[in-house]
Amino acid sequence: MNILLSRFPSRSGSNIGLVRLRALRKHMMSSTSGSKTVTVGLIIIGNELVKGQVQDSNSFYMCQRLHKKGVQVKTVVMVPDDFNMIEHYLREFSSKFTFVLTSGGIGPTHDDITFEAAAKAFRDEMKVDEALESIYKNYFKENYTETHKKLSTIPRMASLFPNNQGFPIVQMRNIFILPGVPRFLKLAIKAVEDHIGSSAVSAAGQTVYLTLDEMSIARKLSHVAQQFPEVTIGSYPVFDNNYYKVRITFESLNSDIVEQCVSKFRQSLLPGVEIDYNENPLDSASHDLKKMLRTELEAPLTEAMSVCTEALERYKLDEICISFNGGKDCTALLHIWYAVASQHPDFGKEGSLQALYIRNNEPFPEEDKFIEECINRYELTIMKFTGKIKEQLAEMKRQHPNIKAIIMGTRLTDPHGQHLTAFQPTDQGWPTVMRVNPILSFSYSNIWTLLRGLSLPYCTLYDDGYTSLGSASSTKMNPALKYVDSDGTVRYRPAYTLTDGELERAGRGSQPT
Structure with missing residues (x-):
């Protein structure tokens, strides 16, 4: 279960979550010798996902958004509502990556165990967070029961991450614990992506959509790739799209080089084979x-x-x-x-x-x-x-x-x-x-x-x-x-x-x- 709230206040009169995040980012950046590479590990949680009963769209959306921010998603794992597995990956990913994002397992039912697993992973205790409990009491009003208290029971060292997206986000160390319902996940990732990606170096990129099949442009792509080795070129054929048959991506840290590469490639195409297309x-x-x-x-x-x-x-x-x-x-x-x-x-x-x-x-x-x-x-x-x-x-x-x-x-x-x-x-x-x-x-x-x-x-x-x-x-x-x-x-x-x-x-x- 996940709750969308119309207003989300920060912790009573303080910016403790933001202060912790800044301190965490400073530590993580210094620990990598000034590196601008920001890495993320994603943990997607839910029995319904690993059983194929529900199709996961959260990892796709998060990878897409974070990539645009220059963040490198290194690993994505999908796990059932298994306490030991969630605990294991939280601990492993927290030490391996700059940030960890989880999705799912934060509702009021018995199988919502992400908070508990996070506490166990870092030898912490669970507590009822007063600020979070106040938010849920204000939201549910007379319908609030003891069952809802599970929503605000989080690890002691965890805190609320200040945001204006209308959804309460819990942060623990370098871990952001996010909802599993896609529409709420989208709100949550928008709230944290700027902070996660603020120190990353974003690659410049362009995408070209063609009505030709991949074989028709393979030689042209190889020729351009040889001329512009600084540009990473990806070719992705599709077979059920109403508009294009292949999507070509061009990426580099140098935007001018990307522009030159794309321009050179376009010169090799016949008129009418490239289309304007909105992916989202x-x-x-x-x-x-x-x-x-x-x-x-x-x-x-x-x-x-x-x-x-x-x-x-x-x-x-x-x-x-x-x-x-x-x-x-x-x-x-x-x-x-x-x-x-x-x-x-x-x-x-x-x-x-x-x-x-x-x-x-x-x-x-x-x-x-x-x-x-x-x-x-x-x-x-x-x-x-x-x-x-x-x-x-x-x-x-x-x-x-x-x-x-x-x-x-x-x-x-x-x-x-x-x-x-x-x-x-x-x-x-x-x-x-x-x-x-x-x-x-x-x-x-x-x-x-x-x-x-x-x-x-x-x-x-x-x-x-x-x-x-x-x-x-x-x-x-x-x-x-x-x-x-x-x-x-x-x-x-x-x-x-x-x-x-x-x-x-x-x-x-x-x-x-």
Whole structure:
């Protein structure tokens, strides 16, 4: 269990945590003879991770953030909720690396043992930290019980690390004990990364994204690598990305050399093979969405954002869910909803972003795979049902009576969409819920302008010639995208190349979902 707090005070009237950190950094830097290399060991904790029940995203995020700060992550270990293993790695990593970051195992249940293992590793005692206990009492108020006291029971030599990210972080020696829930981990790492990386020397780097495969540019890369031995060049092919086939990284301590190297490499490429790509579109979702208002999307996107904002004025965040089935329309809408909802004060609380997936009896495997990826990417709390929409909507209401509104990805050009309004209750005889329709005014081309303009991932079926997805048995590739290549092989262009939006459903059967 992890708690997101709206305000996090430092320890009563003092900056003891910050003073300890500065003293620790001074000691660690001097012990390496003035070296500017800052090293980190990561310990990722959780039975659900080593059993493959939950996919770890925390180590990826931490490595990515720390690398940008010039910090060298030397080792990442994933361990179960095993007291002896956690104790062993805490002690070993603390002596081996400049800093140690842990993730997980700091909740109120019996298997949350990271604090206890840290105390054992350094022959310390456990105590209730008064400042930390006060924070949790203020947060839980009348719901605070003795069970919650475990959250504030930490090693005696540990202290609270001052931060303004809204999450209490415990520091012990050169160890930062961080939460395991990804959205809270992201807040925590942002709070500590500047302090960890302030003495590190950051490498200058650039990334180039290409629509060519790796074999096509291997010789060019080798030639550039020989000319610029000071630059570390990495080539990383991908096989399921909607935008590029290979990512090339260039890094060096000398930014001018990196610029020269990248420029030389680009001169060897044919026009059009390099693309602009945003690797992390969620990091600046709200900002980037507002930039799209300066495109042809101004009118429909303004309307969509306004409807989402009004929904949050009419209902509490936990009374709203978004209908999501992996299609292009609801994928675009999910990002709009995320960007707007992320500005809400309740965003970030556990389960704050809810999604409803009513699965048909014959889904595409690619669709199910993409939905799971979106659940992880947007950290959705998913309500999943299988069967007919009306029956499953009733079941959802029975299980989740708090849901009052559903964000829908319907457009005016969809079947039965022409008479809808932005806020429209369900029809008579249906379970009572408000249908919220932010993207009614979006056209087919508008959807693709948004998706590809923001580098948003989408279901790979759309790259194979499908333009509208229903059940697997009733949906075919759109014949309007069919062509024959130079070898005489029949192929299909990607969905975003379809110019006539009226042909969007040309590959669909008679059973829309």
